[in-house]
Amino acid sequence: MPAANSTITDFEITALSDRSVLVSFGNIIAEAINRKVLYLHKKLLQSAFNGFLESVPAYASLAIFYDVVQIKKHTQSPAFIFVKSYLQQLLLQINTDSEPAAEIIKIPVCYDAVFGMDIEHLAESHQLKISEVISLHSSVIYRVYMIGFMPGFAYMGTVNEKLIAPRKHQPRLNIPAGSVGIAGSQTGIYPVASPGGWQIIGRTPLQLFNVNSSTPCLLSAGDQVQFASIDKNEFEQLHGY
């Protein structure tokens, strides 16, 4: 039966710190692997063990943080061993066959060079017209693989291979909030102003991170995203929403 075939067996559990473990599924960016990560993340939130604090999904790994003292109060074995065997049991039970596709979130982006400081250089170095960069970047449905680096920063992929671009040698000291960039085969949006080394090709008027909301991040791991090209007037109208 399909469920049995897709049981997760290829993983490694190691200590990240003395209060967290890391379940690793490899060192590659691949949707099938990231689905395992997010499935385990979700499963753990549904059936947390006593002492579980939080889990952090990344491209191909899930970190699980726990309260060592609380666990040691109710088990004889070290907390690490307790958590490790709990996760091993959990991994036996799950499969990723039935995961429904996430809804597509549309994000408007103005690719004007006023906002996309690197778009002209990127087009030139890749022998593309700016309009081709825009259509290549906005025609793909991206997966949010993980949130990290800073509050609400979504690592998305993967970009069309014609757009793959290295990080800048000299990171910029201040990239404005909403800036959309490319690094390698990843694309992402800076939710708040920050130093950064990604090549910036545009800016979204949407607020990716809202400090006053109880759900401060627009995006979370597992979401699907598609960019829509807008002009400067539309940018001004949408700004702040």
Added chain:
Amino acid sequence: MFTTIQDLGRSGYRAMGISPGGAMDHFAASVANYLVGNDKKQPVIEMHFPAPEILFEEDALISITGADFNAFVDDQPIAPWKPHCIKRNEKLRFKKYLKGARSYLAIDGGMASGEWLNSFSTNTKVKAGGHMGRPLAKEDIIFVNPAIVSKAFTNFPDFSKEIDTVYQPENIIRCIAGPEWNLLNDAAKQTFTNMLFSITPQSDRMGFRLNGMDILLDHPVQLISSAVDSGTIQLLPNGQLILLMADHQTTGGYPRIANVISADLPKLAQATVHSQLQFELTGIENAEDALFSLYQTMASIKNGCKNYYDAD
């Protein structure tokens, strides 16, 4: 000067890229609260040297723990790790640097501060929590719970033995192997455990940049981003180390060669720029035992304080 309101940090938001933050030295922050009869989760003021002058416009019961910056109330020196009554219109000052890196001020009943995602810790990156999401500045006013107290605290229990067990021996920092420890060859592993690493001035609440002998990999690696924690020691491509602290990013892409054990994080939080650290590798069970005994030390201080105030 870098003074912020902190508590024990915000748990549960790392998956959104929001780091726990909170006091760099959880032990000193918790004990500061216990000493004035508070719950350990009350917000405290974390100070670096030079520390601010604070005028109290109300009577208050306070304590100062962690680093020793030679605290005075008007012209009277006051001892650290003890409760004190401070009178209306008296001024708390820190006269000179003595030891440690971060000092904590707790006030009976806590202080009014902004709560963001279940924590009063100041997150300067997104400007939230604590005092308007920013470090304290000249002329800021913090509302506190006025206390009608006048005591000398002469028979207050002495916790110096317990405190010493947390901070001694000073510069020996125990670690467990990190997920990428085995990328190091034997010579590189020995460099890590045998050599000293000093804390450079490029160090802050996000992390400490260390300076020491290069640790080089046989083959350069490209890792995809994955979670990190406070105490994670990352190896940079140039062979130098970064040690992540309270305001660390939630994920990173450098090899995580080791992780400082939780019981030694208070010691690390009090290590100053230019201190030399000696890393000592230990096993996960020892690390957990050390954390459990730190918890017991805190519980015994908590009980000592509680018994004192209950006996009143």
